[in-house]
Amino acid sequence: MTASGLNLALVTTAVVVLVAACFLGTTPMGAPRVLAAFLGQSPVGDSLVVWQIRLPRALAAFVVGVALGASGAAMQGLLRNPLAEPGVLGVSASASLGATFVLYYGFADAWGYTVPVAAISGASAASALIALVAVHTSSVVTLILVGVGLSSFAGAAMSLLMNLAPNPFSLADMVNWMLGSVANRSVDDLVLAAPFMAIGLAILFATRRGLSALTLGEEAAVGVGLNLRRQRLAVVLGTGLATGAAVAIAGAIGFVGIIAPHIVRPRVGHDPARSLLPSALLAGVVLVLADIAVRLSPTSSELKLGVVAAFIGAPVFIWITLQRRAIRD
Amino acid sequence: MTELCTKNVTVKVGRAILVEAASFTLRSGELVAMLGPNGAGKTTLLRAALGLGRLSAGSATLDGAATARLSSMERARRVGYLPQVRPLAWPNTVRDVVALGRFAYGAALGRLRARDAEAVDRAVAACDLANLAHRRTDTLSGGELARVHCARAFAAEAPLLIADEPTAALDLRHQFQVMGLLRRFVDVGGGVLVVLHDVGLAVRFADRLIWMKGGTILADGSPEETLTADRIRTVYGMHARVERQGAEWSVQIEGVA
Numbered sequence: 001m002t003a004s005g006l007n008l009a010l011v012t013t014a015v016v017v018l019v020a021a022c023f024l025g026t027t028p029m030g031a032p033r034v035l036a037a038f039l040g041q042s043p044v045g046d047s048l049v050v051w052q053i054r055l056p057r058a059l060a061a062f063v064v065g066v067a068l069g070a071s072g073a074a075m076q077g078l079l080r081n082p083l084a085e086p087g088v089l090g091v092s093a094s095a096s097l098g099a100t101f102v103l104y105y106g107f108a109d110a111w112g113y114t115v116p117v118a119a120i121s122g123a124s125a126a127s128a129l130i131a132l133v134a135v136h137t138s139s140v141v142t143l144i145l146v147g148v149g150l151s152s153f154a155g156a157a158m159s160l161l162m163n164l165a166p167n168p169f170s171l172a173d174m175v176n177w178m179l180g181s182v183a184n185r186s187v188d189d190l191v192l193a194a195p196f197m198a199i200g201l202a203i204l205f206a207t208r209r210g211l212s213a214l215t216l217g218e219e220a221a222v223g224v225g226l227n228l229r230r231q232r233l234a235v236v237l238g239t240g241l242a243t244g245a246a247v248a249i250a251g252a253i254g255f256v257g258i259i260a261p262h263i264v265r266p267r268v269g270h271d272p273a274r275s276l277l278p279s280a281l282l283a284g285v286v287l288v289l290a291d292i293a294v295r296l297s298p299t300s301s302e303l304k305l306g307v308v309a310a311f312i313g314a315p316v317f318i319w320i321t322l323q324r325r326a327i328r329d
Numbered sequence: 330m331t332e333l334c335t336k337n338v339t340v341k342v343g344r345a346i347l348v349e350a351a352s353f354t355l356r357s358g359e360l361v362a363m364l365g366p367n368g369a370g371k372t373t374l375l376r377a378a379l380g381l382g383r384l385s386a387g388s389a390t391l392d393g394a395a396t397a398r399l400s401s402m403e404r405a406r407r408v409g410y411l412p413q414v415r416p417l418a419w420p421n422t423v424r425d426v427v428a429l430g431r432f433a434y435g436a437a438l439g440r441l442r443a444r445d446a447e448a449v450d451r452a453v454a455a456c457d458l459a460n461l462a463h464r465r466t467d468t469l470s471g472g473e474l475a476r477v478h479c480a481r482a483f484a485a486e487a488p489l490l491i492a493d494e495p496t497a498a499l500d501l502r503h504q505f506q507v508m509g510l511l512r513r514f515v516d517v518g519g520g521v522l523v524v525l526h527d528v529g530l531a532v533r534f535a536d537r538l539i540w541m542k543g544g545t546i547l548a549d550g551s552p553e554e555t556l557t558a559d560r561i562r563t564v565y566g567m568h569a570r571v572e573r574q575g576a577e578w579s580v581q582i583e584g585v586a
Contacts, residue, residue: 003439080418213432216481217415222381224485225405225433270419270465271438 003274006267010281014062017288021058022050024295052187060185060249061291061305062284065256067197067246068092069283070276071239072257073264074204075127077211077272078235079134082262082320083144086243087254087313090150091126095247096177097154097161098122103173104161116193120244126150127236127243135232180251180306182291193245200241201280207234208273215272253306255313256283262320331392331488331520332356333408335378338387340370340544347373348544350387357488357520360512362531364524365541366565371524372413374541375491379410405433409482409490413497414475420467423477427452430484452484456510472503479510489520496525508534528569532556532578540564552578562586 023034027049036042037050068086075084086092098118133146158178165171210231213221222228246253260283261275268274287305290312294303333355340348348370355361363371376382378389380396389396391407399407409430417426425438428449436445453462456476466474475495482490492511496504504527511521512534522539525531531538532552540548540555542564548555556578561569568583 209432209435209437212438213429215418215421215426216429217412217418219412220410220415220478221432222401223405223410223412224429224481225402227401265419269425269439270421271425272419273437274439 003268003278006264006278007281010278010285014281014285014288017285017292018055018058018062021061021288021292022054024292025049025054056187056190057182057185058288058291060182060190061287063190063194063197064182064246064250064253065260065284065287066280067201067242068253068257068287069260070201070204070280071243071246072283073261073272073276073279074207074211074235075130075239075257076261077208077214077276078131078232079143080214080217081143082265083258083317084147085255085257086123086127086239087252087257088144088151088317089126089130089147090152090154091123091130091239091243092247092252092254093151093154093158094126095119095123095244096252097157098244099247099251100158100161100174100177103177104165104170112192116196116245116248119248120196120241122154123244123247124237124240126154127239131232131236176304177247177251178306179304180253180309181304182250182287183302183305185249189249193248196241196248197245200238200243200245203234203238204242205276207231207238208276210234211272211276212274251306253287253309255309255317256286258320259283259313259316260286262316330357331407333378333389333391333396333489333491333520333522335374335389336387338374338377338389339385340373340377340382341385346544348377351541351544351546352387353378353539353546353549355489355491355520355522357518358515359520359536360515360534361520361522361537361539362525362535363522363539363541364526364528364531364564369541370544371541372493373544375410375493375522375524379408379491380404381410402433402435405485405487407487407489409485409487411478411482411490411492411495413493414478414495417466420465422462423458423464423466423469424449424453424462426466426477427458427480427484430481433485448484448486452480455483455513456480472499472506475499475503475507476510479507483510483514488518490514490522492521492523494524494526496527496530504530528556528561528582529578529580532580556580 023031033046034050037046072085076082098121099115102114102118130147134143162171162174210226213224213226218228261279264275264278264282290308291305294305294308297303336352337350338348339350351374365371377384380389396404428436428438428441431445431448434445453459456479458476458480461473495507508530511523515521537551538555539546540560556571558569558571561567566586568586570581570583572579
């Protein structure tokens, strides 16, 4: 299958799962009623449920997946390592730390953009630190360990904030950020994060040729004409914006950024540039499906999307690690 | 005619002087071998010449313009650079890796323009890689991989090429193959500066030898002018016997001086 064929198939799948997700919900609605609502031929109540509640939730899962998939693929290209991902390297955790911080201090009510901006600042700071470490070490192991350390640090800071939480409601709020969920997301939540995400994704897609060149290693990539400094800056900024915006919508959701590129890569000739778009689409589809699974699961309190993603993703992460040939480290 | 020229280049990092007052020129139509022990400053000097490292003093110019002022793509279209080989990050196909040599022309893998595709085809053919074009690079031997790197450098079709130890870790046959490819590139009008660790290989293929030690260029000239047993002792600290019969040189390394 060619790269464009793959993209077409993934776009079609995305539309199908997004529509399918709208058939699920707490209000009992038969398939004909949902279809009628989609076609705009139903009572106000039905179309409100579909267009204002169900579709935004499904879309939230999708765009969060897209942002994380693209960020993962781009970081893997920049760092030349299939284990790089916003979740593993502590970028997502730093973003949720930023968001939790402003929530804790009540800044969030002051200005609508506070949460996304705080999440994006956290994410950008973390990805900048990772890129900085990458300049000074060629060891993949060191890099991953720094990411793990960063992740633990952000986790510790989150625990501190939870420890100091003024009341059970803020505590519940924070826990939601840590677990990651797209339940009850509205159109407003999406609109708020959309510009940041769009700019971040645009930056990542603009750098994709450079990601291909980095296959050769940094020095040789410079040799074929890559401006390495600009490339690093763009990927850091792009992942910061995209991941930060994703966290602002859904909290921290790990591992999708590893799984999607890993599945896509062999199908696009292992080219980081050509894996960017399909990784983003596939990660979006995966999260929508995971969210459908969350809603179908018969647990008394609803499972969080981030928890489900981690249950699938963590074993895959370990599997990829074991597959890697020791020679590259 | 393209000319890469350094004049009195000095590179310092902190208090350490890595390269001191080094001047050399590389022109189209010549194959120059740079020789010297590890830590002599060869790579540092080459990077400085390409405008990739900071100069503490001196100048590095390409046809009169400072190389550090050129954009990365502009520079890459005029001087190819093959650094010491590092493992490839992903198992791409051979043809895709060669196509990365067209980066400086805006080429994107998977949708090459006709001009880029033709340059890639020529480079693949020149390096005898047609049979391997669709193989994954992680299935190649070291010698095959070395040819792939030569091909991606040739695909750029830059008039000059700087290659840093392209024969490292290759067996004898593959060393000769790689040097043969570089020689052919020069014979059709290119200019090559190649770092080597084998004096015998250098003298067989190169028109000119640049000898470096301790950050300075000790000698720069044809084998007739610069290759002596004394030189090898000064540069490498090794006893050697150097003999010449017509165009044939024989360099025998005898032991540590």
